[in-house]
Amino acid sequence: MELFFKYLQYEKRFSPHTIISYQTDLQQFKDYLQEVYEVEDIKAADHAIIRSWVVALVQKDLDSRTIHRKIASLRSYFRFLMRRGEVESNPTVRIKAPKLAKKLPSFIPEDAFTQVLDQGSFSEDFKGHREKLILELLYGTGMRLAELTNLKLTDINLSSSTLKVLGKGNKERILPLNPSLVNTLSGYIKERQATFPDNNSPFLFVTDKEAPLYPKYVYRVVKKYMSTVSTAQKNSPHVLRHSFATHLLNRGADLGAIKDLLGHASLAATQVYTHNSIEKLKAVFEKAHPKA
Known part of the structure; x- marks a missing residue:
């Protein structure tokens, strides 16, 4: 094994x-x-x-x-x-798994995240800067949780408003940053340097004890702020990734471009987000069409 x-x-x-x-x-x-x-x-x-x-x-x-x-x-x-020649056949070939229930990705309404940023009680210290940046990066880039915690300072390019992430299969991709996110990143980095002037950690995110950030902390931050605007049972980092993709699609973004931003290996993985858009169209139709 x-x-x-x-x-x-x-x-x-x-x-x-x-x-x-x-x-x-x-x-x-x-x-x-x-x-x-x-x-x-x-x-x-x-x-x-x-x-x-x-x-x-x-x-x-x-x-x-x-x-x-x-x-x-x-x-x-x-x-x-x-x-390796250890066995002659694969006994799992004829194993049938239970049917998968069709499950659409959960996402938050478009104005909910803006509401969090505008009304969220982020403290003006290092912790507040860190929590705000975690939320903005997850929603503003659609990156995965593991990609977030593994970000290095050298992956950030503020002058070109881009950052580099290492995705599944060690595949690198470059993600664009919106102006608001660039400002938040810049403010966090300055606050990090002022709070921990002797810290030599290569990671962008560090804990109060100057250790690399761990996944459970990110989960707590997302749940803390998103539960104030979302009734979803699971307010997780992945919900912000789903929201990023769904909102792009709703505003007319090309499916292939969303695939590249998310780091999906195939378009089939990205197409699940089209179902959310179709559900939205159905809701509009049923509400507005006289024959609905």
């Missing part, structure tokens, strides 16, 4: 977050094998055993997307074993 994780890291160039998910999924399957079948080696698992594991996951009322991911993790591992 350790060889498999190194393969994911160095050859497939998966993100640390994705690799942790694979590790968790395979360890859970291994634990299931030991507890239920008293089998130590995953390679000994056959189709019937794997199917019983999937049934057990369903009975635990796990989200169908989570079950899909766990099956995908196991399927990838067996493909890896086949390439």
Whole structure:
């Protein structure tokens, strides 16, 4: 399994977050094998055993997307074993995962974020500058949480109003910055230098203890401010990413351009946002058309 994780890291160039998910999924399957079948080696698992594991996951009322991911993790591992000649066949091939419920991305109304910036009680100290910049970067660029926490000072180019992010598969992309975001970034960097003059961390965001920012902190900041204007059950950093894409599309942005800004590998991943726009058109039609 350790060889498999190194393969994911160095050859497939998966993100640390994705690799942790694979590790968790395979360890859970291994634990299931030991507890239920008293089998130590995953390679000994056959189709019937794997199917019983999937049934057990369903009975635990796990989200169908989570079950899909766990099956995908196991399927990838067996493909890896086949390439190494460790097993003759992949027992996950005939495994059927539960149907995925169609789920549209959650997003906030266009004026909600402006309301947060205008009415948000951001303190004038380093913490206030940091919290405001976190929100503006997530919504103003559509970047992922991991991309935000891994931003370096050297990735920022205020003179050209751009920044560089390292996305999935270690793919770099350049993102434009609006004037408001440039001002917020500039103010934060000055405040950071004044607060921690001897800090040599390469990361843009640091905690009050001068350590790199961690994901849970970002979640807390987003929830703290967005819960005041949004009734969504999940006010997460990814909701701001969804909002960024949805609002661009609603205002006529090209789908291919949105794909590049989000760092999607294919247009199919970006097309999910068109459904939100269609739902908006339906609502307008039903409200305004005399035959609706």
